[in-house]
Amino acid sequence: MNRFDERDTIFSRLELVPGSKQYDSYYTNRPELKDTDDRLRTLSAGVYAHDRSNMARIDSAFRFLKDIRPLAPGPAKAENSSQNAISIKEIEQGLHAAAMDYGAVLYGQAVLGLECFYSVRGRGPAYGKPVNNPHRNALIFAVEMNRGKISHAPRPEEAVEVTRAYVRVAVIGMILSYFLRELGYEARCHMDGESELILPAAAQVAGLGKIGRIGLLLTPDFGPRVRLGAVTTNFPAASFSGSNLNEAHQPADYCARCDLCARRCPGKAIPFKAALETGKVGLQNTTAAKKADTNVAPETKNSPWKIEHKACFAIWKKFGTDCGICVSVCPYGEAQ
Ligand code: SF4
Ligand code: SF4
Numbered sequence: 157m158n159r160f161d162e163r164d165t166i167f168s169r170l171e172l173v174p175g176s177k178q179y180d181s182y183y184t185n186r187p188e189l190k191d192t193d194d195r196l197r198t199l200s201a202g203v204y205a206h207d208r209s210n211m212a213r214i215d216s217a218f219r220f221l222k223d224i225r226p227l228a229p230g231p232a233k234a235e236n237s238s239q240n241a242i243s244i245k246e247i248e249q250g251l252h253a254a255a256m257d258y259g260a261v262l263y264g265q266a267v268l269g270l271e272c273f274y275s276v277r278g279r280g281p282a283y284g285k286p287v288n289n290p291h292r293n294a295l296i297f298a299v300e301m302n303r304g305k306i307s308h309a310p311r312p313e314e315a316v317e318v319t320r321a322y323v324r325v326a327v328i329g330m331i332l333s334y335f336l337r338e339l340g341y342e343a344r345c346h347m348d349g350e351s352e353l354i355l356p357a358a359a360q361v362a363g364l365g366k367i368g369r370i371g372l373l374l375t376p377d378f379g380p381r382v383r384l385g386a387v388t389t390n391f392p393a394a395s396f397s398g399s400n401l402n403e404a405h406q407p408a409d410y411c412a413r414c415d416l417c418a419r420r421c422p423g424k425a426i427p428f429k430a431a432l433e434t435g436k437v438g439l440q441n442t443t444a445a446k447k448a449d450t451n452v453a454p455e456t457k458n459s460p461w462k463i464e465h466k467a468c469f470a471i472w473k474k475f476g477t478d479c480g481i482c483v484s485v486c487p488y489g490e491a492q
Contacts, residue, residue: 202476
C-alpha cells in the first residue's frame, strides 16, 4: 500500500522551525528540498499584509481552529445503553440532520481504504507519528463557500471566506463526533491542521465529487467552492453513499476540454497536460519517484493532473493570502 506521508506536504514542511530537531531530521533525509523551502520561509509577508482588518479575521480563525484541535479525538461515553435504544437507521438520520442543520450542503458515508489516510502525521503535536486509525467507516461532508466572496480572489476577502468555511466544517465534525461519542461510539473529527485523512480523496470515495484539473474536489452543484470535513468512527453505518454520484458528473471529461484554471494560475502550478502525457503517473514505490513527487499535492497523486504545491505556495506567500484564483474562475458546477 502506497500512502502519502503528511510530512512531505508543503504545509508541514513550512511549519518546520530552522534549527529544531524536526527541521534537521527532515532535511537530512530530504536535502534536495532545503534550499527552496528555506527561500519560501524567508519571503516577505505578502502584498495584502497591510489589510490588517481582514488579516486579523483570517489569523484569528486559524488560531481558533488550532485551539480546538485537541478536541478532534475523544473518548466514547462509557455508559452506552443508549446504543441499544436507538436504531442504526435513526442514528444515521440524526447524523445527516445534524450535519445539514449546522450548515453542510453535501453529506455522505463511506468505508475508506487505507490510501485515504496519511501514513505518518506531519502537523502539530502528532508530528512523526504513524497513522493507525482503526476505523474505516467515515462521515464526509462539505460546506459551500459564497461565490461572491470567493470572486474577490486573490484579495483577503476571499481568504476570509475560506477560513469561515474551515471553521464551519470543523464545527460540524466536532458536533457529529460528540453526537456519536454520546451514544457510546468512538469518533474522531478530521479538520484543518488535524486530519489523518486526505480529505478530497475521502470525499471522492463518499461520492461527493471528483478531483479535477484544479487538484480540488469538483462537486456537481458547487464545483470546487466547498470545504471538506470528516469523522471516522466505529459506528456501524448501514448505508453508504459512494454510488450516489450522478453518472453525468465526470469532471475528468470536462477538465479535458477546459483549462481555465491552468491559464489563470499565476504560479503555473496547475498542469495543462495530464500526467500520462508528462510521465508523472503518481507515487511509485521507489525512493527516486517519491522524491520526484514530493511537490505534488497528496490529493492529486492518483489524479491525471498533478498540482505543484511549491509553486502554488510561493504565490500564497507573494499575496499573503491563499490566492484562490483557480477556485474563483472554475466554471464547473456553475453551469451544469
Ligand atoms: S477551471 Fe476548468 S479545467 Fe480547471 S478544474 Fe475547473 S473545469 Fe476543470
Ligand atoms: S491557488 Fe493560485 S497559485 Fe495556487 S493553484 Fe490556484 S491559482 Fe494557482
